[in-house]
Amino acid sequence: MRAAVYRRFGAPEVVQVEDVAIPTPGPDEVLIRVHASTVSAADHRTRSGEIPKGLRLLAGFSIGFLRPRRPVLGMDAAGIVEAVGSRVTRFRPGDEVIAMLGARFGGHAEYALISQNGGIAAKPANLGFADAVSVVFGGITALAFLNRVCTGPGNRVLVNGASGAVGSAAVQLAKHRGAHVTAVTSAAHRDLVLGLGADEVIDYAVSDFAANGELYDVIVDCVGNAPFERAAASVRPGGALLLVVSDRKGLFGAARQSRASGKVVSVASVPYTPESMAALSRLAGSGVIRPVIDRTYPLADIVDAHRYVDAGHKAGSVILTLA
Ligand SMILES: NC(=O)c1ccc[n+]([C@@H]2O[C@H](COP(=O)([O-])OP(=O)(O)OC[C@H]3O[C@@H](n4cnc5c(N)ncnc54)[C@H](OP(=O)(O)O)[C@@H]3O)[C@@H](O)[C@H]2O)c1
The missing domain is CATH 3.90.180.10 (Medium-chain alcohol dehydrogenases, catalytic domain)
Structure with missing residues (x-):
């Protein structure tokens, strides 16, 4: 072959x-x-x-x-x-x-x-x-991370790196669950993320989401530039920071940071099972993740x-x- x-x-x-x-x-x-x-x-x-x-x-x-x-x-x-x-x-x-x-x-x-x-x-x-x-690589990852928290109507979810494979699936999933979604991306991908359902777009070249004073229930970092030290202050008390990408410090510090801050800090890889793939397949087949x-x-x-x-x-x- x-x-x-x-x-x-x-x-x-x-x-x-x-x-x-x-x-x-x-x-x-x-x-x-x-x-x-x-x-x-x-x-x-x-x-x-x-x-x-x-x-x-x-x-x-x-x-x-x-x-x-x-x-x-x-x-x-x-x-x-x-x-x-x-x-x-x-x-x-x-x-x-x-x-x-x-x-x-x-x-x-x-x-x-x-x-x-x-x-x-x-x-x-x-x-x-x-x-x-x-939809497989990004969808299975976004699904696993978002399944670690409750997101629904009234929640504010920020997706950093919203136009990538993981980010574009996370935007669609969070929106499907009823959340208000803020997408952080470049100007080139603004229309794409709006089309996927984002309610607001932050152009990372113009504005720093971690310094604008806004609070989010869930932040999903699909870039690797929003570790706990930068992003935790933008997460509401009791909210979650989902680090799809993390370095060694982030990986081994997450449990301690969760305990100390009262915010969920979630890292690490995703298990791939027949059940999670079947769930993804249903979401893709029904048009939730396009x-x-x-x-x-x-x-x-x-x-x-x-x-x-x-x-x-x-x-x-x-x-x-x-x-
Ligand atoms: N933990 C796990 O199990 C797991 C699983 C899958 C993937 N990952 C990791 O997750 C990361 C994302 O994967 P992916 O497949 O989504 O990557 P990708 O498709 O390459 O997307 C990366 C996105 O990041 C955006 N970006 C670049 N610089 C940015 C910045 N400063 N601020 C905001 N957005 C920025 C880019 O958008 P623009 O073009 O608009 O700049 C691009 O769309 C990778 O590092 C991957 O290794 C981890």
Whole structure:
């Protein structure tokens, strides 16, 4: 099969399209014929080694220390089940699925493996493969973080980095739950976030949300520049700071900061389960989380896709097509 392979960390050019063996599913695994994946912020971080401060050593156990542990990137996939292992009961060949492969990666290839007990669910029937995969990485993350708090009518939610894959899903979810949503983004993405349902927009080049005296019930930081020290004063007493990105200090300080401040400070990664993916699939199928696609690249142009994502200003998802 054709796959985008990288054997050392570095610039986009370390990725090359090669022929590699089609993986064989183990007893609990599902082999997906991948039709579309995305090139995500996680692919950028993993390939380039641009890991939040103080976390490179910890990340090394997952991504590799001297060279990549897993040669094919791609955290998500939408496609058709090609084959299943002997113990798989939930899927069969021919099923159309979406999958969050997570730290195991492998979506930038014509075939990818995932456990039937991992982040895999039926694809929404009303979405094509590209639209369906576009909601996976950001949607599953936004859903998991927002599920850690109660957001509803009367709540004020601020999403920092509202135009990205996670931010655009967080805006839509918070709005769906009835919250008043403030989106922090650049002028270029103002109309996009308003179209997703944001009630107010703050242009981060013009105004600092953490210094405008406003209070929010929930702040979701999808950028990594709103740690507790900067953003906590803008969270109402009893409210929550959801740090989708955090460095070592943020990761290990969150529990203590929660206890000391009486505000929920939530960090860390997201578990990918069949249940969470099924919930995401329903939200996407019913139009609550709509696809936001910036650009689409064929597998042959994988280096250009990485270059574009490296710039850090994509809106929603960058799609990679494999079929
Ligand atoms: N904890 C977890 O499990 C988990 C899961 C998924 C992702 N993540 C992390 O979450 C982060 C976001 O992921 P993503 O996929 O949403 O990334 P993304 O799609 O690349 O989006 C990043 C967004 O940040 C915006 N941005 C850049 N500088 C900004 C600033 N100073 N203020 C406000 N917005 C700014 C950009 O918008 P403009 O173009 O308008 O500047 C861009 O849309 C990444 O660091 C990723 O590694 C963590």
